[in-house]
Each structure stands twice: as structure tokens, then as C-alpha cells.
Amino acid sequence: MKRLAREHLAALVAGDLPAGAVVNLGIGMPTLVTDRLDPELGVQLHSENGILGMRLLQPHETADGDLINASKQSIALTEGAAIFDHVYSFSIMRGGHIDITVLGAFEVSCRGDLANWSLGADDPMPSVGGAMDLAVGARSVWVMMEALTREGRPRLRTRCSMPLTGAGVVGRVYADIGIFDVRDGAFVPVALIEGLPPSELGRWIDAPLRFEGEPRVLRVPHS
Amino acid sequence: MKDKTCLDAQDALRDVESGAAIFVGGFGGSGIPARLLAALLAKPGVRDLTLINNNAGAGETSFLALVAAGRVSRIVCSYPRMPGNDVIRERAQTGSLAVEVMPQGTLVERIRAGGAGMGPFFSPTGYGTPLAEGKETRVYGGRGYVLEEPLRADFAFVRAHRADRLGNLVYRRAQRNFGPVMCTAARTTIAEVDEILPCGALDPDLIVTPSLFVHRLLGSQQ
Numbered sequence: 321m322k323r324l325a326r327e328h329l330a331a332l333v334a335g336d337l338p339a340g341a342v343v344n345l346g347i348g349m350p351t352l353v354t355d356r357l358d359p360e361l362g363v364q365l366h367s368e369n370g371i372l373g374m375r376l377l378q379p380h381e382t383a384d385g386d387l388i389n390a391s392k393q394s395i396a397l398t399e400g401a402a403i404f405d406h407v408y409s410f411s412i413m414r415g416g417h418i419d420i421t422v423l424g425a426f427e428v429s430c431r432g433d434l435a436n437w438s439l440g441a442d443d444p445m446p447s448v449g450g451a452m453d454l455a456v457g458a459r460s461v462w463v464m465m466e467a468l469t470r471e472g473r474p475r476l477r478t479r480c481s482m483p484l485t486g487a488g489v490v491g492r493v494y495a496d497i498g499i500f501d502v503r504d505g506a507f508v509p510v511a512l513i514e515g516l517p518p519s520e521l522g523r524w525i526d527a528p529l530r531f532e533g534e535p536r537v538l539r540v541p542h543s
Numbered sequence: 544m545k546d547k548t549c550l551d552a553q554d555a556l557r558d559v560e561s562g563a564a565i566f567v568g569g570f571g572g573s574g575i576p577a578r579l580l581a582a583l584l585a586k587p588g589v590r591d592l593t594l595i596n597n598n599a600g601a602g603e604t605s606f607l608a609l610v611a612a613g614r615v616s617r618i619v620c621s622y623p624r625m626p627g628n629d630v631i632r633e634r635a636q637t638g639s640l641a642v643e644v645m646p647q648g649t650l651v652e653r654i655r656a657g658g659a660g661m662g663p664f665f666s667p668t669g670y671g672t673p674l675a676e677g678k679e680t681r682v683y684g685g686r687g688y689v690l691e692e693p694l695r696a697d698f699a700f701v702r703a704h705r706a707d708r709l710g711n712l713v714y715r716r717a718q719r720n721f722g723p724v725m726c727t728a729a730r731t732t733i734a735e736v737d738e739i740l741p742c743g744a745l746d747p748d749l750i751v752t753p754s755l756f757v758h759r760l761l762g763s764q765q
Contacts, residue, residue, distance in 0.1 A: 386716035410648035447624035453648035487671035
């Protein structure tokens with residue numbers, strides 16, 4: 321069965337962001353959402369290193385070493401952008417001023433626990449950065465992730481096996497097999513990829529599921 | 544009027560001694576005081592340093608060379624997993640370097656508290672995670688919090704764009720990051736800047752770090 325590529329997931333997330341929202345994109349896969357944003361929506365991207373209002377660098381534009389995003393990629397400012405220091409930036413993040421943060425994840429539990437910063441005992445250099453601040457501080461936490469590990473083990477689980485970033489914080493998961501809300505101790509399928517019948521979800525998700533209406537079918541584009 | 548401009552980089556670091564704790568500004572490669580770090584590397588005999596920097600140097604050559612030379616005993620940071628930082632991982636694994644990792648907002652707020660004269664404070668960040676283990680926690684208004692301590696240092700090395708001779712600073716773009724808060728919580732702040740201007744040349748409305756937080760200046764001409 322063909323699953324959604326990262327770029328397709330990024331397009332789905334970008335399409336669901338409300339107009340005018342203040343959004344923080346975590347490092348890794350979520351950064352791809354920047355490419356997919358419709359400028360007309362007026363979404364303002366926040367970066368933890370003190371930027372509100374950034375966009376992709378266009379091919380004809382020169383990179384500026386003092387304009388980078390949280391993934392340390394070169395970016396450009398939008399009109400109306402603001403620069404501030406780290407105290408302000410983390411007041412924005414911790415203080416509930418980010419509407420939506422989109423984060424990557426190793427694991428998410430059906431209670432909304434998030435594990436995305438450390439591999440546990442095997443991790444030679446656990447690095448948390450701003451992930452825990454976003455997890456507790458953003459009004460909504462969305463996650464972009466693959467449903468299975470490389471070894472085929474479900475990443476959507478009853479309990480996280482890896483060190484937590486935040487407890488009970490995730491509201492929605494964009495996985496390569498579909499979109500799920502995380503509510504009242506269960507994953508609620510909102511949309512599933514074509515060819516994945518709801519009855520087979522148990523092979524992909526090791527946690528309680530609850531159906532609230534028929535999930536929409538997501539077409540998997542050729543990539 | 545006082546002129547805080549130093550003769551050269553070594554003059555700026557004249558009283559940096561072994562055992563010093565130093566805030567090093569910068570996020571990724573932006574805002575790193577590279578000349579001050581190079582001068583620290585060139586200053587013989589200074590060891591047992593504690594360096595406090597978000598990305599554990601972010602691959603900056605002199606920062607890593609200080610670690611490789613065994614002159615750093617402790618790094619306080621939030622995100623040490625950066626390209627080129629292998630020497631930090633290797634020394635941490637052999638036990639010759641302590642690496643303390645904390646949430647980035649906790650690092651910032653601990654420095655803020657240190658500079659603002661605050662005592663320990665409760666933060667919601669990290670509650671229910673391994674980074675809260677061994678710390679005092681409290682549930683307040685239905686939400687869990689972790690007790691965090693203020694953080695101060697002997698020196699702050701920061702990078703800014705322009706200064707006046709008295710030490711007022713303005714920053715360029717996201718170079719600002721940790722600079723302003725680190726200036727408030729160090730005994731001695733040394734700012735590395737592109738340009739040092741006469742007093743009065745910077746618009747007081749636009750100054751980000753007021754001069755009383757800055758003790759020494761290193762301009763590109765020194």
C-alpha cells in the first residue's frame with residue numbers, strides 16, 4: 321500500500337492551518353510546511369530564535385547569516401516581520417501566544433503524550449531545544465510523523481516507550497497513513513489513505529481507536 | 544565620557560581565569576562572538592571553563608578547539624546535537640566533559656531570573672518528563688510546574704552589530720537571540736561588534752541593550 325510522502329503530509333498540514341494563525345514549525349519534517357503555505361492566508365511563522373514573519377528564501381535572493389530558522393536554514397523576512405530576543409521569543413512560546421505548533425515525533429500516545437527529543441539510554445547526545453516549551457505552551461500541538469518505525473513497530477501507542485517531551489499535549493497527528501485527532505484516550509481517525517480500510521488500522525496503531533463518523537479518504541498522489 | 548573600547552581581544556579577556564563560567568551568545572551560527580572565542584583559545588593556561596551556549600558552540604571552530612584541548616569542563620546548553628560537534632559527544636562519553644541539557648526556554652528564563660534578581664521560579668516546561676526528575680514540582684491551578692534556579696556567570700561574550708563607546712548596543716536581525724539577556728546576568732559583559740560609534744550616534748529609542756550592562760567593547764578595528 322502506498323503511503324503519503326513527507327511533502328504530501330506538509331501540503332495537508334498547510335491546507336488545514338487557519339488564516340492569520342501564528343504558527344511555529346518544529347525542526348525536521350514540519351519545516352516542509354513552509355513550502356506549501358499560501359501567502360494569501362496570512363499565516364505568521366514564528367521561529368524560536370526571535371523571528372515573527374518569515375518565508376522561504378527565493379532562488380534569486382542572497383542568504384543572510386543572521387536570518388535562519390530553528391533548523392538553521394536560511395530564510396527571509398515577510399513584510400511586517402519583527403525581530404526580538406530569546407526572552408520575548410520564549411514568552412511567546414511558553415505563554416500561550418502560538419496558535420499552532422507542528423512538531424515531529426518518535427512516538428505519540430493515545431493520551432496525547434509526545435516523545436520527540438531523546439532516544440533514551442541509547443541516545444549519545446539528547447537535545448531538547450525548544451520542543452518542551454512548545455509542547456506545554458502552544459495552544460494546539462499538531463504532529464507530523466510516520467506511523468511505523470523502520471522495524472515496523474507502531475509509533476502511535478497506548479504509552480510512549482521513549483522519554484517524554486510533554487504529557488497530554490498532542491491534539492492532532494498527521495501520519496503517512498492518515499489524520500487522527502487525539503481525544504479522551506483514543507486516536508480518532510479523521511481521514512485515512514485510500515486502500516486502508518478502518519478495520520485494518522489495528523495493524524498500524526497499537527492503541528485504542530474511536531470512530532466518530534466515517535473518516536474521509538485521502539488520495540495518495542504519485543510523487 | 545567613559546570609553547569601554549578595549550585595545551585588542553586579549554585586553555578584553557584580561558581577567559578571564561581558569562574556572563570561569565562564561566555565557567556565550569548565539570543561536571546556530573548567528574550571534575556567536577567568534578573573535579572573543581578565538582582569543583580565549585589563544586590565551587594560554589585558562590582551563591576548567593564552563594561555557595553556556597544554546598547549541599554547544601554550533602560547530603564554531605574556536606569553541607570546539609577549546610573543548611578538544613580539554614580546557615572546558617562543563618557545557619550548559621539546550622541543543623548540543625549539531626553538525627561538527629562530535630568532539631563534545633566523545634569527551635562527554637569518556638567523562639572528561641559534563642554536558643548539561645535543559646529546555647531552551649528554561650535556559651533563557653534561568654538567565655533572565657539571574658539578571659533580574661529573582662530567586663528560583665516555577666516553569667511548566669518539562670513537567671512530567673525526565674528533565675524534571677530530582678527537581679521540586681508543584682501543581683498550581685491544575686497545572687504542573689518544575690522549580691528552576693537562576694543562572695549567572697562570571698562573563699558574557701556577546702555579538703552585536705553596533706555600539707556607542709559607552710556600551711549601548713543594537714543588534715542585527717536574529718543575531719540578537721541570547722545577547723540581551725546574557726548581558727544582564729554576567730559580572731562582566733564583553734560585546735564584540737562591527738562598529739563602535741561616538742555617544743549620541745545611536746537613537747535611544749532603538750537601543751536594545753543599555754550601556755550599564757556592557758563593560759567592554761571589541762570593535763572590528765581592535
